[in-house]
Amino acid sequence: MDQLHSALNSLKLLRTNVGQIFESLGGGIRIEHGEEHGDNKFLHELQELLTTTNGYLRDLESTVNSLSTPPAPLTLGNTSFLVQELSQDRQALYSQLVNSYKWIDKVHDYGTIAATVLHANSLKRSYNSNSNKRRRPLGSCHNIPPSHFDSVLTNIERSFNDMTINITRPHATNAIVHITLGHVLKAVLIFKGIMIEWVTVKGYDETFDDDLWAESRHQVFRKVQDHTHSAMLHFYSPTLPDLAVKFFMAWLNSYLKLFSEPCKKCGNYLLNSYPPTWRDFRLLEPFHEECK
Incomplete structure (x- = not known):
């Protein structure tokens, strides 16, 4: 997990620096570069950004290469034979089934949490309390003389x-x-x-x-x-x-x-x-x- 966190952090830094490059290119030569030799200062700034980006890219490649190989793919019984289909339309069924199973697992987890919350806050369409004392039930407004x-x-x-x-x-x-x-x-x-x-x-x-x-x-x-x-x-x-x-x-x-x-x-x-x-x-x- 530490290696994966480091890889994601490297990717975040790389994307941020690339965004700065495009922002600098979009802005062009600015006032702070000065009227004289403004183009040289702009090129120097762009070169520094590219050098920094290149360093972040090398760090990301080394971090990704150090990651361990993920475990075997999720098996779904006989559905694993779907990957052996020659038809292009059926080759993607296995990955879609895997995503569907993952989605169903999340729905089950969320449903369990929601059931726990609703059970703790029981809502009843009644104006009677949950007291064990016997109370006279309220008359229905649909049944009056x-x-x-x-x-x-x-x-x-x-x-x-x-x-x-x-x-x-x-x-x-x-x-x-x-x-x-x-x-x-x-x-x-x-x-x-x-x-x-x-x-x-x-x-x-x-x-x-x-x-x-x-x-x-x-x-x-x-x-x-x-x-x-x-x-x-x-x-x-x-x-x-x-x-x-x-x-x-x-x-x-x-x-x-x-x-x-x-x-x-x-x-x-x-x-x-x-x-x-x-x-x-x-x-x-x-x-x-x-x-x-």
């Missing part, structure tokens, strides 16, 4: 004068909520329990008919729908689902002034023919997509 859901939505509707909420249950207990926000837009929220699973937004003059998944024909409401999906994920809270729905509805209600409120950053009502379709999650202020 319809009366509780209706009560939450009714209180939300009372909080916003310009928001109309209509609840339907075409499939068992899971609700589909139709929302009309003033004369601006309509939205359909598909719930699973009290968790929002999907949101579709359309213009006030559009209808949903029997297709609750179809997007609006207006590009501006398609952008609003994309933002509602981001908000749906942002306000997601399995521990406080009622509060998460209230925050989402308050955020959605901020679109009541979609076409009448300017962007808080640029102060324009329109940018690239679009109103400010983004609403800040905390302050509920309007922004264009380019200004947020």
Whole structure:
């Protein structure tokens, strides 16, 4: 190992000196060489660099010659006969197999280390501690009585004068909520329990008919729908689902002034023919997509 380290060090010095030669050649005659006899000084400097490089090259050759012969190549059973193939396409298979085995060994080592780290830091998607004490399990937000859901939505509707909420249950207990926000837009929220699973937004003059998944024909409401999906994920809270729905509805209600409120950053009502379709999650202020 000492001899190999010495050889690598010699190679490093050789490459560094060669780089200095090319740097000197690229720079040519510099100011420090002087106006008189500058070419002679430049040639003298280049000669010294070449002499030094030649010395490093001899050191590298002597160090490499002193290295011991490596052990026999890695054998892979009968695959060693692949080197006897006459076809040019098959002669390289043996070396490729050797590299593949080495790569697999590294993956196995890294996997072992990763498994050890993950085992030491066990991650569980649970809010219960690892204590041996018996605890009452938390109720699932996907399984709540319809009366509780209706009560939450009714209180939300009372909080916003310009928001109309209509609840339907075409499939068992899971609700589909139709929302009309003033004369601006309509939205359909598909719930699973009290968790929002999907949101579709359309213009006030559009209808949903029997297709609750179809997007609006207006590009501006398609952008609003994309933002509602981001908000749906942002306000997601399995521990406080009622509060998460209230925050989402308050955020959605901020679109009541979609076409009448300017962007808080640029102060324009329109940018690239679009109103400010983004609403800040905390302050509920309007922004264009380019200004947020």
